[in-house]
Amino acid sequence: MALKRFPIGVQDFAVIREDGKYYVDKTDLIYKLVKADRYFFLSRPRRFGKSLLVSTLQYYFEGRKDLFTGLAMEKLETEWKKYPVFKLSFAGNKFITEEDLADTLNLKLGEWERQYGLVPSDKSAWGVRFELLIKAAHASTGMPPVVLVDEYDAPLLDSMENPELQLTLKNEMRKLFSPLKDLGGILRFVFLTGISKFSQLSIFSELNNLKVITMNDDYAAICGITKEEVLTQMQPEIQALADKNGLTYDGACEALTRQYDGYHFSKNSPDVFNPFSLINSLSDGELANYWFSTGTPTILTRLMRKYKVDPTPFDTGFEATLDMFDAPTETAKNPIPMLYQSGYLTIKSSKPGSRFVLGFPNDEVRLGFLKALMPYYAMDDVVQNDSFLLRFVDALDDCDIEQALTLMKAFMSGIPYDTERQDEAHYKTIFFLTFKLCTPYVVRTEERSAAGRADAVVETAGAVYVFEFKLDKSATVDDALKQIDDKGYLIPYSVTMAKDGNPKKLFKIGVTFDQEKRTIGEWKVVEG
Known part of the structure; x- marks a missing residue:
């Protein structure tokens, strides 16, 4: 055909x-x-x-x-x-x-x-x-x-x-x-x-x-291509994409969904794909980042920096009222309305009382936006440091968290910080952005458990790392490890299995940030 x-x-x-x-x-x-x-x-x-x-x-x-x-x-x-x-x-x-x-x-x-x-x-x-x-x-x-x-x-x-x-x-x-x-x-x-x-x-x-x-x-579906339209009208093109990339048909559908789907424009909106990215992907037979490469949101990233908005909630979703995001651009007190209206955030779900959960629609937007944001927290272009990226990923693949943190410390020490932003939130944001951009792993921040929230969780193919961060003048690495134990941050992952059917290795890591040297100070890794 x-x-x-x-x-x-x-x-x-x-x-x-x-x-x-x-x-x-x-x-x-x-x-x-x-x-x-x-x-x-x-x-x-x-x-x-x-x-x-x-x-x-x-x-x-x-x-x-x-x-x-x-x-x-x-x-x-x-x-x-x-x-x-x-x-x-x-x-x-x-x-x-x-x-x-x-x-x-x-x-x-x-x-x-x-x-x-x-x-x-x-x-x-x-x-x-x-x-x-x-x-x-x-x-x-x-x-x-x-x-x-x-x-x-x-x-x-x-x-x-x-x-x-x-x-x-x-x-x-x-x-x-x-x-x-x-x-x-x-x-x-x-x-x-x-x-x-x-x-x-x-x-x-x-x-x-x-x-x-x-x-x-x-x-809601008058622009864009709905998931139903994709799955019922584009089977030959999806199969061609699957064949070219060594995927099954179902695997190609899942990959397209992760990469380009996820938009919702009303409470009961169908899933909507980004049409520009989708047709380019099916035409080329590639799962590339098309939409974001057509224009870097300079104004948006500057607004993010101006308002000191933490990007990490966008990854998991955050609650918002209609007035918070469907608002006139010129009267907005934060970048959320423009981020939503420009397509960098979308409605993930709705709740009673005109409340919604907003978040990144898909992987293409998530990685593109975080990459554009990184220079405002770190260096001009984090991806230029190929040596750091390759060694950092290799260390995590080998479950060598000591080497990964050593590399992270050297990387962060070269970042020209704004003096007013030397706080724990700023350091955690750089940590989050680096892990999200440099690795294919699941990265969560402020991860909830029954007794509290872990600062960060990184889940690889064979291990789960739970991090707790402290400023060096406020607490020690032992204080951070004690908090992980006292709050039971590792417990939800005690039954997490790898693909081979064996439990994943669990690690708790206490980390301090050295404000004077503007990088990671000390850390201690304990296998859980």
């Missing part, structure tokens, strides 16, 4: 359909959307298919019935009509000056002004020009216009570190969108997408009738 031709880098619905490339049919949800109401806003992470969704809406409203042959829309829509469509995309541009935004708007508005017989203008009265265009289109076609805006927040994200410029761009864009509410009587449909939620508090202060479907169960 021939493998699917995936639309790598193609976001135009017509090109995908005319070239015979694979399209995951979302037109049943699109039909439901366009019949439900008229004003919508949807937020999704980058590379999640927002531009393709906007393109599909464009061709639907332009009456291109031929492009929907064989899709759900072909049977659902019985009255194809052609509407004037105003599609404005801010994706792909860089907005680092006010002129960048002006050039983009002048180019697009001027194109439409010529199309509808208006005299092109270079004035920045964006709202007035847009209003005249919409009225002209309505008058000349006799049909209510459609407005589609893709990545509305790109100018605001580009100017995040320049508040003065961001405010200017925000005001200019508010001018553009201001007439849309008053023109509701002649508009057929308005749809805006973005990554972050700058919300009605800023750009959309006048456009306060937008229906936000970002966390609506009905549209």
Whole structure:
């Protein structure tokens, strides 16, 4: 069976359909959307298919019935009509000056002004020009216009570190969108997408009738590829991936799930795969990190450092209320809203009372994000030190924790620390990041037991290491070991078995951090 031709880098619905490339049919949800109401806003992470969704809406409203042959829309829509469509995309541009935004708007508005017989203008009265265009289109076609805006927040994200410029761009864009509410009587449909939620508090202060479907169960799968769609529509490609990598079919499914699945966009959301990573993986036959390599979250990692947020809870999940993560970006007091809206955190589960558990969605995001964060805690690029990495992993493979800690001590002594961060939490974060990035092992921090929480647990193929950390001026390694015993931190692992059926070796390790030398001070390892 021939493998699917995936639309790598193609976001135009017509090109995908005319070239015979694979399209995951979302037109049943699109039909439901366009019949439900008229004003919508949807937020999704980058590379999640927002531009393709906007393109599909464009061709639907332009009456291109031929492009929907064989899709759900072909049977659902019985009255194809052609509407004037105003599609404005801010994706792909860089907005680092006010002129960048002006050039983009002048180019697009001027194109439409010529199309509808208006005299092109270079004035920045964006709202007035847009209003005249919409009225002209309505008058000349006799049909209510459609407005589609893709990545509305790109100018605001580009100017995040320049508040003065961001405010200017925000005001200019508010001018553009201001007439849309008053023109509701002649508009057929308005749809805006973005990554972050700058919300009605800023750009959309006048456009306060937008229906936000970002966390609506009905549209949770409108972008991305659900696990059901993967397993029912992509069997040949999964088998090809399995054959190339020496995996069983089930093993390939599990690997794809760990690497690219795990997104949830509402309380009852299905499992959603990152579509960009998934189709690249199946096309290449590799389980690589695609999504994260397309853009390093510089702003996010700086925010993490600014707010001194410990990244370790993201690994196991942490509780949050809706207000804590589905919040306007510009009013956020911590990086959690942007991390969630950008796709670095997702909903892992929901609880009564609008409470949720957030965490990393999958391995690709987890390792990519921690790698990007590491320079803010350690050196410019931890992975440059290949000698350290190889020897560190070899030591753990050999259950030689003494050698592993010796290497860790030498590594940490070369890190230029911020004097204000020489506390126990900072040292533990570096320890966590190093283990997570350098090893394939299970690493947990603040691991719960019946009597308390161990600082860190590292589980390898043949051993379990329980660590307790102390600052050298506050306690000794013997104090740390005594706490492990008193709290029973090793007890939950006493029946943990290796693949050969034998119990894993258990080790308790007390570690002190030397504040003066800024590295590991002493340690003591006792086999449990």
